[in-house]
Amino acid sequence: MGSSQNSTKRFSNNADSINKKAKGANGEVIKRTKKEPEPEPELSASEDLNSSSSSSAAEESSSEDDLDSSASEDELDHSSDAQDNDDNDKDSLSDDKESVQNSCSEQKKESSKEQHAEQRRLLQERKLQRKSGFEIQHIKSLWERVRVKNPPVPKEIRDKLCDEIWKHSKDVLKDLVLKHDASRVVQTLVKFSSKERRNAIVEELKSHYYELATSSYGKYLLVKLLHYGSKESKELILGELHGKLRKLMRNKEGAYVVEDLFTLYSNAEQKKQMIREFWGSEYAVFQDSGKGQSIIEVCEESADKRNVIARNLFGTIKASVEKGSTGFQILHAAMKEYVQIINADETREFIDLLHEQFAELIHTPEGCEVACTLIAKATAKERRLIVRSMKEHVINLLKNEYGNLVAITLFLTVDDTVSLAKSFGNDVNEQFIGLVIDKYSRRPFLYLLNGLDGRYFSPCVQKDLKRYIELSKETSKKSLELRRTELLEKFSPVFYKNIIENNAVILQENVGCQFISEVLMNTDLKDEEKRSEMVQAIIEVLKNDDGALLEKPFTVRLLRSLIQGGKWDNNEKKLVKLEIPSLGENFSTKFYKEVVGSEKLTQWVENSNTSFIIVALYESFNDKKHKFFKDLKFIKKEIKEASKDEDNKGAQLLLKLCGF
DNA sequence: CAAACCCCGGCTTT
DNA sequence: AAAGCCGGGGTTTGTA
Numbered sequence: 001m002g003s004s005q006n007s008t009k010r011f012s013n014n015a016d017s018i019n020k021k022a023k024g025a026n027g028e029v030i031k032r033t034k035k036e037p038e039p040e041p042e043l044s045a046s047e048d049l050n051s052s053s054s055s056s057a058a059e060e061s062s063s064e065d066d067l068d069s070s071a072s073e074d075e076l077d078h079s080s081d082a083q084d085n086d087d088n089d090k091d092s093l094s095d096d097k098e099s100v101q102n103s104c105s106e107q108k109k110e111s112s113k114e115q116h117a118e119q120r121r122l123l124q125e126r127k128l129q130r131k132s133g134f135e136i137q138h139i140k141s142l143w144e145r146v147r148v149k150n151p152p153v154p155k156e157i158r159d160k161l162c163d164e165i166w167k168h169s170k171d172v173l174k175d176l177v178l179k180h181d182a183s184r185v186v187q188t189l190v191k192f193s194s195k196e197r198r199n200a201i202v203e204e205l206k207s208h209y210y211e212l213a214t215s216s217y218g219k220y221l222l223v224k225l226l227h228y229g230s231k232e233s234k235e236l237i238l239g240e241l242h243g244k245l246r247k248l249m250r251n252k253e254g255a256y257v258v259e260d261l262f263t264l265y266s267n268a269e270q271k272k273q274m275i276r277e278f279w280g281s282e283y284a285v286f287q288d289s290g291k292g293q294s295i296i297e298v299c300e301e302s303a304d305k306r307n308v309i310a311r312n313l314f315g316t317i318k319a320s321v322e323k324g325s326t327g328f329q330i331l332h333a334a335m336k337e338y339v340q341i342i343n344a345d346e347t348r349e350f351i352d353l354l355h356e357q358f359a360e361l362i363h364t365p366e367g368c369e370v371a372c373t374l375i376a377k378a379t380a381k382e383r384r385l386i387v388r389s390m391k392e393h394v395i396n397l398l399k400n401e402y403g404n405l406v407a408i409t410l411f412l413t414v415d416d417t418v419s420l421a422k423s424f425g426n427d428v429n430e431q432f433i434g435l436v437i438d439k440y441s442r443r444p445f446l447y448l449l450n451g452l453d454g455r456y457f458s459p460c461v462q463k464d465l466k467r468y469i470e471l472s473k474e475t476s477k478k479s480l481e482l483r484r485t486e487l488l489e490k491f492s493p494v495f496y497k498n499i500i501e502n503n504a505v506i507l508q509e510n511v512g513c514q515f516i517s518e519v520l521m522n523t524d525l526k527d528e529e530k531r532s533e534m535v536q537a538i539i540e541v542l543k544n545d546d547g548a549l550l551e552k553p554f555t556v557r558l559l560r561s562l563i564q565g566g567k568w569d570n571n572e573k574k575l576v577k578l579e580i581p582s583l584g585e586n587f588s589t590k591f592y593k594e595v596v597g598s599e600k601l602t603q604w605v606e607n608s609n610t611s612f613i614i615v616a617l618y619e620s621f622n623d624k625k626h627k628f629f630k631d632l633k634f635i636k637k638e639i640k641e642a643s644k645d646e647d648n649k650g651a652q653l654l655l656k657l658c659g660f
Numbered sequence: 661c662a663a664a665c666c667c668c669g670g671c672t673t674t
Numbered sequence: 675a676a677a678g679c680c681g682g683g684g685t686t687t688g689t690a
Contacts, residue, residue, distance in 0.1 A: 439685080455661095458684070510686080553687080570661050573690070 135172050136182050139165050143185040146192070162192050173204045183217040190224050201225070202233040209240040213248055213257040222257055226265050234265065243284045245277040246312075250319045255328070262330040271333065278334050280312040295337045306341055313338040314346065321353055326360040332367035339373045347377050355385045359393040361406075368402035372409040372464070376471035383414050387423050394427040398441035407444045408465060411487055412480065413472035421490035428491070432498045437509040445495075448488045449518045451481075485524055495519050496530045500537045504549075507541065513554035517561055523578060532582040535562070535590075542595045556609050563588050563616040588620040598631040605635065606642045611650025618657050636660050 127133050146153060146161045153161070166189060169176055176182035190198055202225055205212065212218035226234055241248065241261070248254030262274055273291070277284040279298075290298050299306035313334060320331050342350060351374055354361075361367035375386060387410065390397055397403040407424075414420045428435060435441040446456045452465060469480060476483075499506065499516055506512035519525065520534060542549065542559075549555050561567065565584025566577040577584065596604055596614075604610040621628055632639070632654075640660065642651035 460683095557688090568690070570690080575690095 135168050136176065139168050139185055140181060143188060147188055158192060162189060165189055166197060170204060173201065174208050177205065177212060177218045177221055178215045180217040183221050187221050187224055190228060195230065198228055199230055199233060202229055202236060209237050210244055213241060214251045214254045216253050219253045219257050223260050242287065245274055246284065246316050249316055255320065255325055259328045259330050274330065275333050275337060278313050278316045279309045296340055299341045310341055310346060318353055321357065326357045329364055332361065332364045332370060335370040336366040339370050351378055351382045355382065356389050358386055358389055362397055362400055362403035365402055368405055371406045372468050373471065375409050376413050376468040379475050380415060384416065384419065387420055391423045394424050395431060398435055398444060399438050401440055404440040404443050408447050409468050411444055411447060412465060412469055413476050415476055415478045415483065417483055417486040417490065421487055429494050432494055433502055433505055436506065436515045437512045442511060442515060446518065448484060448491060449522050451484060488524055492525055496534060499534045503538050504541045507549055507555055510554040513558045517558045520562065521567060521578060528581055535582045535587060539591060539594050550610050553609065556613060559613050560616045563591065563620050585620055585622060588617050592617060592628055601631050602635050602638045605639055605651055605654065608645065608648040608650060611648055611654060615650050615653050618654065632658060
């Protein structure tokens with residue numbers, strides 16, 4: 001259960017923005033990876049041991065039905081060991097019913113003391129009659145003494161009690177571990193035991209691990225053994241579950257065990273092998289079948305093979321999705337393989353199955369790839385469904401390390417830009433600042449502004465995205481550029497509004513400056529009126545700035561490029577002037593007049609950050625008769641003085657330019 | 661675009 | 675089992 005809860009947590013973490021929170025997302029994953037599997041629910045009194053089970057008993061029986069019905073869909077053989085599994089569950093089931101009945105009758109009859117006593121005696125008798133009944137009662141009473149927390153039991157006594165428990169339990173261990181109360185005894189035992197005894201416990205439970213994994217109580221013990229156990233123990237347990245993963249995935253309890261096994265206790269090679277089990281019996285039985293081969297390579301061998309594998313993968317995935325395990329990482333990995341071999345008909349079916357749960361996919365790399373691939377292959381109609389289901393999660397989608405790529409894929413492939421922009425519009429507008437300074441959520445917008453620019457999209461990200469573009473060509477009609485500019489047009493009013501109203505906040509952040517610069521210098525945006533409004537707004541802020549903003553290197557850099565009115569082309573090693581009226585010399589004039597002026601000029605030269613801006617101004621004015629040059633001459637002495645400062649490279653440069 | 665920097669996961673050590 | 679080191683990958687930043 002930890003798994004699904006954790007994944008939703010991971011998904012919905014970053015409530016209040018910025019880099020640190022984004023790290024939090026990762027942190028969450030880490031925490032999960034390293035967490036201690038210790039889900040012991042703390043019951044307060046010993047009576048709880050019996051009473052806590054009535055509801056879970058009902059739950060369990062329904063999940064059993066579930067397993068049976070869904071298992072028959074696939075070509076799973078549930079002949080051999082499913083049988084003895086049933087036996088065990090019946091055992092624990094009847095166990096629970098007993099206590100239910102007991103408490104019911106107690107309630108009904110306002111019975112006398114004798115009746116009570118009689119009932120208790122009967123219950124006790126029945127308990128003792130059960131398999132290993134006597135030992136269980138005894139062990140439980142020992143356990144009651146070990147588990148006391150306040151005050152903690154001294155170590156020597158604890159060890160003694162544990163020894164005692166072990167002595168009584170080792171021969172009946174497998175009868176204990178499937179029962180809700182007694183299995184917790186064993187968990188405690190594992191926790192306080194030496195390495196040797198842990199190994200002995202693992203050994204004792206040999207050939208029962210499948211049962212354990214499907215037991216609502218035993219699974220905790222199993223996970224604990226995996227965590228604390230030696231390498232050999234892990235291998236032993238793993239070996240027993242091997243070949244039964246598909247069945248486990250369909251089991252309510254088993255699915256969690258498999259997910260834990262996959263995320264916490266497997267390396268890359270083992271993970272691959274686990275997924276291979278989902279390909280079909282051949283691969284489930286023979287561990288090495290298909291080893292070292294990718295799913296694509298295997299499927300290329302014959303169409304038959306592909307069909308069987310695809311059917312099996314889909315069967316397992318479907319069962320799990322319908323059970324509500326869409327967030328499981330192992331499922332994402334399985335889906336990732338499935339979409340690699342999926343054909344057109346299967347794509348329709350798969351999207352139909354998943355479209356409402358897309359949000360569950362976007363917090364892992366594999367899930368993200370699945371989402372992107374499906375979006376790329378989806379028809380216009382299917383994309384609309386997907387976008388609609390994502391609408392509730394826009395902010396999480398954008399801010400997520402992987403989700404932002406899904407958003408970009410939507411931008412890359414969806415033809416209906418009107419409804420797409422509309423679906424994102426509200427949330428984007430409301431939280432624009434947070435989005436634009438976030439490491440991940442800014443990327444979709446940078447894409448809209450600049451396309452897949454190498455500055456923001458690394459080669460391998462580009463490679464992935466280009467693959468989705470290729471896949472989308474079947475179903476997308478418009479050209480990539482058209483989609484991008486249409487979307488840009490729809491989002492640009494939001495850009496303008498926020499830059500005009502909130503640029504002081506955005507300028508505080510490095511990445512914010514970067515974004516403003518991308519908007520102002522963008523040649524796809526033609527609204528010059530808005531551009532000059534933005535420029536004016538920035539000038540207003542700087543006019544009233546107490547110097548804090550100008551201490552920031554990125555603000556200085558932004559100003560410099562506005563003054564230069566162009567972008568630096570690193571290949572050509574030269575400045576590429578942009579034909580934008582409100583930038584370049586026009587900006588310089590305005591900027592000098594309204595922000596610097598003759599009275600602040602000295603101050604700007606003396607500051608090692610801002611002196612570079614003065615240099616830029618010097619190079620910007622074509623009219624050498626501009627007041628600026630006269631002002632410079634006037635402070636000749638101060639410039640010379642400032643250039644003596646080792647750190648003030650700008651002043652030194654300025655001195656050279658002026659040629660004083 | 662390259663250098664500096666940071667973060668993560670794997671591996672080794674105590 | 676926890677702490678620490680190290681290498682690789684990705685991000686940030688500086689610089690014409």
